[in-house]
Amino acid sequence: MSKSIDLTLKVWRQAGPKDKGHFETLRAQNISTEMSFLEMLDVVNDQLTLDGKEPIAFDSDCREGICGMCGAVINGRPHGPLKATTLCQLHMRHFNSGDVIAIEPFRAMAFKVIKDLVIDRSAFDQIIQAGGFVSVNTGGAPDANAVPIAQDQVESAMDAAQCISCGACVAACPNASAMLFVSANVSHLALLPQGQPEAARRAIAMVREMDRQGFGNCSNETECEAECPKSISISNIARLNRQFYRASLASSVK
Amino acid sequence: MIHQFDAIIVGSGGAGLYAALEASQRCRTAVLSKLYPIRSHTGAAQGGIGAALGNVEEDKPDWHAFDTVKGGDYLVDQQAARIMAEEAIQAVYDLENRGLPFNRTPEGRIDQRRFGGHTRNFGEAPVKRACYAADRTGHMILQTLYQQCIKNEVAFFDEFQVVDLVMDNGTCKGVVAVELSTGALHILAAKAVLFATGGFGRMYKITSNAFANTGDGPAVCARRGIPLQDMEFYQFHPTGIMGLGILISEAVRGEGGILRNRAGERFMERYSPTLLDLAPRDIVARSILTEVRAGQGIRGDRRIDDYIHLDATHLGRDTLMRKLPDITSFCKTYLGIDPADAPIPVLPTAHYAMGGIPTDIHGCVVRDGAGTVVQGLYAAGECACVSVHGANRLGTNSLLDLVVFGRRAGRHIGDYVQQAAAPSVSEADAEPARSWIARLTDGRPGPHGGHILEDMKLVMMEKVGIYRNAADMQNAIDTIQALRERYRTVRVQDRSKTFNTDLLEVIELGNLLDLSLVTAVSALNRQESRGAHSREDFPERNDTQWLKHTLAHLEGDAVRLDYKTVDTSIWEPKPRTY
Numbered sequence A: 001m002s003k004s005i006d007l008t009l010k011v012w013r014q015a016g017p018k019d020k021g022h023f024e025t026l027r028a029q030n031i032s033t034e035m036s037f038l039e040m041l042d043v044v045n046d047q048l049t050l051d052g053k054e055p056i057a058f059d060s061d062c063r064e065g066i067c068g069m070c071g072a073v074i075n076g077r078p079h080g081p082l083k084a085t086t087l088c089q090l091h092m093r094h095f096n097s098g099d100v101i102a103i104e105p106f107r108a109m110a111f112k113v114i115k116d117l118v119i120d121r122s123a124f125d126q127i128i129q130a131g132g133f134v135s136v137n138t139g140g141a142p143d144a145n146a147v148p149i150a151q152d153q154v155e156s157a158m159d160a161a162q163c164i165s166c167g168a169c170v171a172a173c174p175n176a177s178a179m180l181f182v183s184a185n186v187s188h189l190a191l192l193p194q195g196q197p198e199a200a201r202r203a204i205a206m207v208r209e210m211d212r213q214g215f216g217n218c219s220n221e222t223e224c225e226a227e228c229p230k231s232i233s234i235s236n237i238a239r240l241n242r243q244f245y246r247a248s249l250a251s252s253v254k
Numbered sequence B: 001m002i003h004q005f006d007a008i009i010v011g012s013g014g015a016g017l018y019a020a021l022e023a024s025q026r027c028r029t030a031v032l033s034k035l036y037p038i039r040s041h042t043g044a045a046q047g048g049i050g051a052a053l054g055n056v057e058e059d060k061p062d063w064h065a066f067d068t069v070k071g072g073d074y075l076v077d078q079q080a081a082r083i084m085a086e087e088a089i090q091a092v093y094d095l096e097n098r099g100l101p102f103n104r105t106p107e108g109r110i111d112q113r114r115f116g117g118h119t120r121n122f123g124e125a126p127v128k129r130a131c132y133a134a135d136r137t138g139h140m141i142l143q144t145l146y147q148q149c150i151k152n153e154v155a156f157f158d159e160f161q162v163v164d165l166v167m168d169n170g171t172c173k174g175v176v177a178v179e180l181s182t183g184a185l186h187i188l189a190a191k192a193v194l195f196a197t198g199g200f201g202r203m204y205k206i207t208s209n210a211f212a213n214t215g216d217g218p219a220v221c222a223r224r225g226i227p228l229q230d231m232e233f234y235q236f237h238p239t240g241i242m243g244l245g246i247l248i249s250e251a252v253r254g255e256g257g258i259l260r261n262r263a264g265e266r267f268m269e270r271y272s273p274t275l276l277d278l279a280p281r282d283i284v285a286r287s288i289l290t291e292v293r294a295g296q297g298i299r300g301d302r303r304i305d306d307y308i309h310l311d312a313t314h315l316g317r318d319t320l321m322r323k324l325p326d327i328t329s330f331c332k333t334y335l336g337i338d339p340a341d342a343p344i345p346v347l348p349t350a351h352y353a354m355g356g357i358p359t360d361i362h363g364c365v366v367r368d369g370a371g372t373v374v375q376g377l378y379a380a381g382e383c384a385c386v387s388v389h390g391a392n393r394l395g396t397n398s399l400l401d402l403v404v405f406g407r408r409a410g411r412h413i414g415d416y417v418q419q420a421a422a423p424s425v426s427e428a429d430a431e432p433a434r435s436w437i438a439r440l441t442d443g444r445p446g447p448h449g450g451h452i453l454e455d456m457k458l459v460m461m462e463k464v465g466i467y468r469n470a471a472d473m474q475n476a477i478d479t480i481q482a483l484r485e486r487y488r489t490v491r492v493q494d495r496s497k498t499f500n501t502d503l504l505e506v507i508e509l510g511n512l513l514d515l516s517l518v519t520a521v522s523a524l525n526r527q528e529s530r531g532a533h534s535r536e537d538f539p540e541r542n543d544t545q546w547l548k549h550t551l552a553h554l555e556g557d558a559v560r561l562d563y564k565t566v567d568t569s570i571w572e573p574k575p576r577t578y
Ligand SMILES: Cc1cc2nc3c(=O)[nH]c(=O)nc-3n(C[C@H](O)[C@H](O)[C@H](O)COP(=O)(O)OP(=O)(O)OC[C@H]3O[C@@H](n4cnc5c(N)ncnc54)[C@H](O)[C@@H]3O)c2cc1C
Pocket: B010, B011, B012, B013, B014, B015, B016, B032, B033, B034, B035, B036, B037, B040, B041, B042, B043, B044, B045, B046, B047, B048, B049, B137, B138, B160, B161, B162, B163, B196, B197, B198, B199, B208, B209, B210, B212, B216, B217, B247, B249, B351, B352, B380, B381, B382, B383, B395, B396, B397, B398, B399, B400, B402
């Protein structure tokens, strides 16, 4: 049942992209265990505002694990200790009175900190722009029923397409690689007939853009899969690698 | 700072992105959004998109159009509904061709499922019409459209919040927006501006809507002299998770889930013998509240927050995991229960705005009952009112509305900008917004917006909610007026320029207060019950006096009401029974 707990927070405070940033120790008192983690931060922010201090900047919108806006590293784990949940879905019943909780933004060279826990994830957009789409001309495209697709195949595509682009995989990876994100996007389209014609070109373009944006390389650490709030499988990375190598050989571009 | 484009799209949900995709093929297009595009609320849509493909059983666009009209309690403009139902099929194919992974039938065709109010042969029996990508249809639509917009090199201004509209002699010239990261004011001038800012469920205490759904588009328009249409029609979804409002999609009932009261009775048998649990939303929501008021809720204490059960245990773990995986995990996360083992506690939650900025079938905003177009101004999606949803929207018709009318608006903009002159704007056009923000952040003492917001949401929930009567609504109007008075002295506590979410929330609160007032006044005025507007003091629909759209003009603190005729050129209004 619901009870109240008192916590010590060590929160990353950074006034802007150029600021060095530091941890600030704050108390969160009388927190109901029924609250979500973000509601707890709301309470802390209300107090900071009343005290005339700047509230902690953090992103969220849906608070249902759908939009991918929220996210922070909680005691070293993106989106906190629970598997397959976003930060907004984490509840305070998983903490105990007296706990010390370190809260930091998702860190990566390609994700600039805008303020406190808020990061700029636009590098992901650049990767999509490089090739994450189907470019068939739909003007006279055939009736979608004309190309039957097996439900199994759609399901694998759908599993990959679940990615909410939150960036947890990047934050989890020791190399700050975006391979899970890229592979999910590549797989989603490559698994469907309408995405297959461009599969090779897409894989190459997106991986190159990932490098250009300053994300690291994948060295099979598998941390990304463990932290992904949508449990996207690293088998997508294997699929991407296959596609990438096949494509690089065929086109002899390095 | 001033930027020039041919077309500005405000909002990057399904409607905004589809419009941008079309417009960007013909002209320089920018999308402004207060959220990152793929974070828009369209991503939350679980259930599906309606189209009479007839893949699983016989279906026809005309049946779909009729269901839409009847579901909307005959306040739907019928030609618009027919256009939507006919264009639905191509819209689904287009999404599919662009990479949207729809679920499949065993033969490999797009699978379809049942949804409330969708029937075969003009009401005979439920029909399978909703195309879906598991329970993540909205997420997939957003992702697909966003990929396409990026490909078309649409300019994205992410985390820009529009706060004002620039009008010149009745023609739209652009918008004024605050850049969240710097606090800077920008003027975006354009030949055409489209609002696609989504819904405003945040007006109510219990809602399925995200924080960003604050009705900015309609509020900004209303303050610049554009009327708002049919604002008294606000849909409550029957099944929100108890206490939280988070939505449990109708898809659960579409797959066979059953509503039960404390006696375990399938009470919908009494309210809607034909469609049962899949009756339209207004009817199901009212039935639930009636049960609760009669002491048949699960607690049985007759309080407004008592609840009933949505039983999906008989569907089996396998079906739940295959067809409703997100909902299964929601229940586990928020309630700690597995819907395969235990019924889900649910109650109605504020969900969808039927009303909004009035438009014609091309998305052009109209300013009066005669249909006079406001040059250069467009609206699409939930913030617009075409009207294809009338007094009550059917499930899966919103995503459809977004793609059909988002696309139509985008195409019309593509044509319009070819002949329109580039507007001239100056920094002076941002002056009203600048001085307002300066006042909010001048550091003087003043109340915090938070309490005003809470009071507003509560009064709207209790007095302008599912059941309404004159005394309650008058009381709500008085309360809202008092809150508006208090709002005038509000100050933003956080005075920093960068990432000042406090400031933006106070601006959003102003928008919600304006919309609450318009909603309550429009509702008090309509002396009948129709669709989602259900009056205890006027329980019958009254076509002689009220078969007309409301147009509400916000004039300072007053609301002036006007009317527009409903297009009933295809089907004659009949009593609505299921
Ligand atoms: C939980 C849930 C489930 C649903 N399920 C279904 C379903 O199964 N089928 C169905 O048909 N419908 C469903 N709906 C309804 C449907 O999802 C919405 O009506 C629809 O997605 C709205 O889309 P939109 O494009 O109009 O707006 P949104 O997707 O809400 O997007 C609004 C956009 O406007 C931007 N914006 C807002 N204000 C400003 C501003 N001031 N300045 C700049 N940008 C701004 C936002 O950033 C956002 O990008 C569901 C709704 C909910 C809440």
